[in-house]
Amino acid sequence: MQTLKLWRTFKEGKENFRRNGWLTFATVSILTLSLFIVSLSFLLGLTTHLILENLRDKVSVSVSFNPDVTEGRIFEIRDELSKYKKEIASVDYISRDDALKQFLAESGNDPVIAKAIEEIGENPLLASLVIKAVTPEDYPLIVEQIEGSTFQNDISRINYAKNKKIFERLDYINKTTEKTGIALGTIFIFIAILITFNTIRITIYSHRQEFEIMRLVGASNIYVRMPFVFEGALYGLVAAVVTAISLFGIAYYIAPLTQGALPQGNFMNLYIAYFWPVFGGLILLGITLGVLSSAIAIRRYLKV
Amino acid sequence: MPEDIQPIIRFEKVAKTFPPDIAVLEDVNLTILPGEFLSIVGSSGAGKSTLLKLIYAEEDATSGEVYFDERPLSHINRKHLPFFRRQIGTVFQDFKLLPQRTAFENVAYALEVDGKSTAEINEEVPEILEIVGLGDKMHKFPKQLSGGEQQRVSLARALIHRPKVIIADEPTGNLDPVSANEIIQLLLEINSFGTTVLLATHNKGIVDTLGKRVVVISQGKIVHDQNKGKYILN
Numbered sequence: 001m002q003t004l005k006l007w008r009t010f011k012e013g014k015e016n017f018r019r020n021g022w023l024t025f026a027t028v029s030i031l032t033l034s035l036f037i038v039s040l041s042f043l044l045g046l047t048t049h050l051i052l053e054n055l056r057d058k059v060s061v062s063v064s065f066n067p068d069v070t071e072g073r074i075f076e077i078r079d080e081l082s083k084y085k086k087e088i089a090s091v092d093y094i095s096r097d098d099a100l101k102q103f104l105a106e107s108g109n110d111p112v113i114a115k116a117i118e119e120i121g122e123n124p125l126l127a128s129l130v131i132k133a134v135t136p137e138d139y140p141l142i143v144e145q146i147e148g149s150t151f152q153n154d155i156s157r158i159n160y161a162k163n164k165k166i167f168e169r170l171d172y173i174n175k176t177t178e179k180t181g182i183a184l185g186t187i188f189i190f191i192a193i194l195i196t197f198n199t200i201r202i203t204i205y206s207h208r209q210e211f212e213i214m215r216l217v218g219a220s221n222i223y224v225r226m227p228f229v230f231e232g233a234l235y236g237l238v239a240a241v242v243t244a245i246s247l248f249g250i251a252y253y254i255a256p257l258t259q260g261a262l263p264q265g266n267f268m269n270l271y272i273a274y275f276w277p278v279f280g281g282l283i284l285l286g287i288t289l290g291v292l293s294s295a296i297a298i299r300r301y302l303k304v
Numbered sequence: 305m306p307e308d309i310q311p312i313i314r315f316e317k318v319a320k321t322f323p324p325d326i327a328v329l330e331d332v333n334l335t336i337l338p339g340e341f342l343s344i345v346g347s348s349g350a351g352k353s354t355l356l357k358l359i360y361a362e363e364d365a366t367s368g369e370v371y372f373d374e375r376p377l378s379h380i381n382r383k384h385l386p387f388f389r390r391q392i393g394t395v396f397q398d399f400k401l402l403p404q405r406t407a408f409e410n411v412a413y414a415l416e417v418d419g420k421s422t423a424e425i426n427e428e429v430p431e432i433l434e435i436v437g438l439g440d441k442m443h444k445f446p447k448q449l450s451g452g453e454q455q456r457v458s459l460a461r462a463l464i465h466r467p468k469v470i471i472a473d474e475p476t477g478n479l480d481p482v483s484a485n486e487i488i489q490l491l492l493e494i495n496s497f498g499t500t501v502l503l504a505t506h507n508k509g510i511v512d513t514l515g516k517r518v519v520v521i522s523q524g525k526i527v528h529d530q531n532k533g534k535y536i537l538n
Contacts, residue, residue, distance in 0.1 A: 001419035002419070004419055004421065004422075005416075005417075005419050008416050019404070209400075210402050210403075212400070213400045213401070213402055214402075214413070214417070215386070215389075216360075216362075216389065216394055216400065217389070217394075217413060217414040217417065217461060218386045218387070218389040218390040218414060218417055218418065218465070219386060219413075219417035220383075220386040220417065221386075223386075223417050
């Protein structure tokens with residue numbers, strides 16, 4: 001019997017949702033906008049975070065040695081550096097020949113470049129050690145140590161400064177997106193609650209007389225109230241679905257910009273990979289917002 | 305009146321005062337037996353509606369006690385009020401129908417809130433609408449029905465729970481004489497099956513032809529109470 005009653009109040013709420021037309025449209029729109037902003041800032045935050053992680057893996061310090069430094073000397077230095085296991089994860093030796101092979105491979109085995117190198121007559125590239133730190137924060141320290149070490153005269157150059165700038169900028173973007181997302185999300189959630197609250201309040205006002213009638217024929221308070229709770233939940237549910245679909249649209253436009261920068265490939269792939277958790281979160285948040293706003297309106301305006 | 309029958313409704317020294325100090329009812333003592341047809345008459349503002357509201361617990365007595373089936377109404381928990389109300393059918397001057405529901409749905413609503421199954425509803429509602437003579441109009445909305453027909457929907461809804469008491473507050477106030485008479489005839493028919501009927505009205509003609517018990521209220525007090533009474537106003 002309780003399930004039957006629950007089902008009836010649900011149908012009633014569904015009817016209210018359908019009949020309110022314009023009000024329903026306005027409420028769902030603003031709820032959608034709020035959910036959209038919240039979820040988009042979450043996804044963008046996730047994107048910058050993943051790009052950053054991805055780059056962190058790629059970051060390394062490459063120490064190039066003067067052409068007159070022997071291979072044996074470089075091995076000595078490598079062994080010396082390998083002792084700092086707490087800070088340094090790996091030290092890889094790249095010989096002059098390896099460096100040339102890599103360079104040619106990266107330039108797509110361009111015959112023009114290969115010919116140019118041939119003309120020079122000797123390999124113009126330097127042998128180097130590629131150092132990976134355990135944590136990226138340690139790079140400045142490692143670089144400092146190498147610069148002050150006994151073998152500093154053997155070193156041609158250390159290419160770290162360039163990576164460092166990119167690294168810092170991304171970190172900054174990541175933190176800014178996060179802050180902006182939280183601020184905007186909070187504002188819009190607040191607006192959404194206010195508007196949903198008002199919609200339900202207006203419905204309650206326009207149906208005032210009916211509540212009196214319902215009570216007279218023996219409807220319990222909860223039976224009169226439940227439809228509004230369901231109405232609120234439906235606003236949230238519809239808004240969540242609309243948001244999830246609109247996010248596909250956004251992902252479609254952002255995808256080319258993020259091609260290759262993410263472990264998932266691009267933003268669209270990322271969204272697809274995280275679709276169910278995001279969609280579940282949207283539905284949960286949407287329904288919570290809808291129900292919460294109706295509950296406030298019922299408490300304040302439905303004196304039954 | 306036989307002494308051994310338990311009254312269905314009893315007022316014991318009931319007074320009702322609205323804030324700040326408007327006395328609407330004073331020292332009302334009234335006993336209504338099961339199966340009675342009681343007319344309550346009096347000019348506007350005499351306290352007829354308030355007296356009826358005390359019975360279906362829309363208002364509480366300021367002092368004294370109202371009993372329904374010898375149970376004091378002041379003891380009814382507000383939570384249980386909906387269950388109590390299902391024992392009383394109410395009919396009003398303004399019909400009080402839900403405008404966005406058909407005649408069928410309006411009557412069905414009273415059963416839905418009670419948790420009746422859809423099968424029961426589909427069986428009982430057409431039956432009762434047939435009784436009030438609306439079998440062919442049950443899928444019409446209130447605004448597609450005449451005043452008399454709307455009042456019959458309202459009456460059908462009041463009857464659907466097979467209540468012990470029907471309270472009709474000026475049920476003919478908005479109706480033409482023919483429709484009014486039809487409603488009164490229906491009330492008499494309902495009464496003949498044993499349901500207690502309380503009818504508050506202004507209509508002298510109706511009261512006088514009924515030949516039933518009449519209670520006259522004036523300025524919040526019962527001034528006449530006669531079996532087979534007439535409409536008397538001081």
